[in-house]
Amino acid sequence: MITVKNNHIATPGPNLSAVPAWGPSVGRRLGLFSNKECARLANSATIVRFTKGLTIYRERQDTDAVFVIVTGVVKAYKAIPAGSQRIAAFLFPDDVFGLSEEGKYTNSAKAVTSVTAYRIPASALKRLLFQDASIGFHVICKLCDELRGMERHAFLVSRRGALGRLAMFLQMIERYEGCNASGTGEVYLPMSRSDIGEYVALSPEVVSRSFRRLATLGLIGMRDKRHVKILDRVQFDELVRQAP
Amino acid sequence: MITVKNNHIATPGPNLSAVPAWGPSVGRRLGLFSNKECARLANSATIVRFTKGLTIYRERQDTDAVFVIVTGVVKAYKAIPAGSQRIAAFLFPDDVFGLSEEGKYTNSAKAVTSVTAYRIPASALKRLLFQDASIGFHVICKLCDELRGMERHAFLVSRRGALGRLAMFLQMIERYEGCNASGTGEVYLPMSRSDIGEYVALSPEVVSRSFRRLATLGLIGMRDKRHVKILDRVQFDELVRQAP
DNA sequence: CGTTTAATTGAGGAAAGTCAAGTGAAGTGG
DNA sequence: CCACTTCACTTGACTTTCCTCAATTAAACG
Numbered sequence: 001m002i003t004v005k006n007n008h009i010a011t012p013g014p015n016l017s018a019v020p021a022w023g024p025s026v027g028r029r030l031g032l033f034s035n036k037e038c039a040r041l042a043n044s045a046t047i048v049r050f051t052k053g054l055t056i057y058r059e060r061q062d063t064d065a066v067f068v069i070v071t072g073v074v075k076a077y078k079a080i081p082a083g084s085q086r087i088a089a090f091l092f093p094d095d096v097f098g099l100s101e102e103g104k105y106t107n108s109a110k111a112v113t114s115v116t117a118y119r120i121p122a123s124a125l126k127r128l129l130f131q132d133a134s135i136g137f138h139v140i141c142k143l144c145d146e147l148r149g150m151e152r153h154a155f156l157v158s159r160r161g162a163l164g165r166l167a168m169f170l171q172m173i174e175r176y177e178g179c180n181a182s183g184t185g186e187v188y189l190p191m192s193r194s195d196i197g198e199y200v201a202l203s204p205e206v207v208s209r210s211f212r213r214l215a216t217l218g219l220i221g222m223r224d225k226r227h228v229k230i231l232d233r234v235q236f237d238e239l240v241r242q243a244p
Numbered sequence: 245m246i247t248v249k250n251n252h253i254a255t256p257g258p259n260l261s262a263v264p265a266w267g268p269s270v271g272r273r274l275g276l277f278s279n280k281e282c283a284r285l286a287n288s289a290t291i292v293r294f295t296k297g298l299t300i301y302r303e304r305q306d307t308d309a310v311f312v313i314v315t316g317v318v319k320a321y322k323a324i325p326a327g328s329q330r331i332a333a334f335l336f337p338d339d340v341f342g343l344s345e346e347g348k349y350t351n352s353a354k355a356v357t358s359v360t361a362y363r364i365p366a367s368a369l370k371r372l373l374f375q376d377a378s379i380g381f382h383v384i385c386k387l388c389d390e391l392r393g394m395e396r397h398a399f400l401v402s403r404r405g406a407l408g409r410l411a412m413f414l415q416m417i418e419r420y421e422g423c424n425a426s427g428t429g430e431v432y433l434p435m436s437r438s439d440i441g442e443y444v445a446l447s448p449e450v451v452s453r454s455f456r457r458l459a460t461l462g463l464i465g466m467r468d469k470r471h472v473k474i475l476d477r478v479q480f481d482e483l484v485r486q487a488p
Numbered sequence: 489c490g491t492t493t494a495a496t497t498g499a500g501g502a503a504a505g506t507c508a509a510g511t512g513a514a515g516t517g518g
Numbered sequence: 519c520c521a522c523t524t525c526a527c528t529t530g531a532c533t534t535t536c537c538t539c540a541a542t543t544a545a546a547c548g
Binding site: 160193194204205 | 497
């Protein structure tokens with residue numbers, strides 16, 4: 001873990017984005033904090049960098065800080081006896097992780113790509129939350145958003161068909177990349193096939209086969225393993241909607 | 245929906261319980277709010293009663309209020325095209341629901357048993373959260389707790405074996421009833437077999453068969469369909485732990 | 489350029505879903 | 519109070535789907 005001085009970075013401070021909890025739905029994620037709030041958080045934060053593949057923390061370890069991602073992708077996962085693991089969530093820029101604990105982290109966290117993040121000591125965060133109701137309110141909005149994300153994940157995994165699970169997964173990733181889309185309409189998958197399998201609860205083999213089937217059905221096109229384009233939006237959405 | 249005047253009820257106000265987010269783990273849920281905070285929330289709240297089976301709200305409906313359960317059990321679910329539904333969560337006393345929305349409810353909610361709850365208008369809650377950082381902080385703790393619950397649900401559903409899913413489900417219910425346990429060591433299941441199936445993502449038939457298998461294996465005993473006792477705790481926990 | 493790792497593809501077996509029928513319990517009305 | 523209706527639950531036979539194991543191909547890395 002490399003710690004960087006704040007003033008070397010362009011961002012004004014850690015921010016969280018979420019689909020607004022109150023008020024009209026705009027259908028996409030927005031930054032929650034005001035510049036003043038960002039600055040306040042930045043005072044208690046340091047910037048850290050994690051190289052791809054680095055384990056940021058392990059489950060059951062004492063919680064000393066929470067993280068807010070600036071760039072990169074993180075996975076939160078639980079190890080299971082068989083030596084394998086289940087991924088609870090992928091975290092993207094403006095997401096927070098390391099928060100949902102009880103003195104100990106409940107998941108392990110690992111950098112899927114190279115990651116830049118703000119590190120906020122738990123004690124400092126607690127102090128800020130008691131001092132500043134506005135920051136607290138926006139954290140609540142973010143947590144509601146994460147709660148919806150988790151709900152979607154549970155819903156995704158509860159589906160029976162592999163195709164539907166994968167389609168819904170692509171839709172979720174697309175939602176995250178919606179703001180900073182490259183304009184090509186492509187979805188970029190920063191994680192491995194195994195990671196996808198561990199998230200959607202399918203073996204890597206079935207993930208592979210299902211991508212193939214989606215492609216041969218003409219629903220998606222694949223420039224390479226990591227760039228997926230949704231070709232037939234109507235049928236694709238239909239697949240996400242229907243039950244199996 | 246029946247609205248009751250506040251002063252007819254013994255409870256001092258809506259409370260939320262959770263496994264503490266900060267500080268040492270005590271392994272069980274505790275009330276978060278101080279008496280003063282409860283009173284403050286009570287000022288903005290009314291008490292409502294829902295008869296068993298009543299739909300409290302539907303997904304996509306405008307969010308006008310959140311609810312805190314005093315007694316009874318509620319299910320939050322999504323309808324799926326096939327006419328069936330998937331249950332996202334069961335809510336118990338001192339749980340909050342109706343919060344994780346964006347101007348609209350994202351789930352439907354229905355009373356599994358008769359329910360008494362506090363109803364807090366969304367506008368009043370928002371105002372309170374901006375005024376009182378301490379209430380905000382405790383709401384954050386509660387949301388972290390719910391986040392862990394959702395995480396567990398996704399993990400549960402991602403398991404392959406029906407027995408493991410059911411065992412983990414029983415463990416989750418037991419955790420909720422741990423505080424107000426009857427001392428007999430029994431777990432009470434207030435919901436139907438279909439509801440269980442819609443929560444753990446199994447057909448009611450498999451739920452039935454799996455309960456039976458757990459019983460014939462000697463892991464559990466069943467006084468009747470709704471009273472389950474865990475007989476062999478060691479083997480039971482082992483089943484929960486192991487992957488399949 | 490060679491080695492290692494990830495990803496794909498194929499064949500066989502286990503597990504849950506579906507359909508259909510039977511059993512039990514709860515609530516209703518005479 | 520009892521017979522009846524109804525709904526939830528259970529049980530069995532059959533089909534579908536995914537997991538496992540194994541082999542091959544492609545890609546990433548030094």
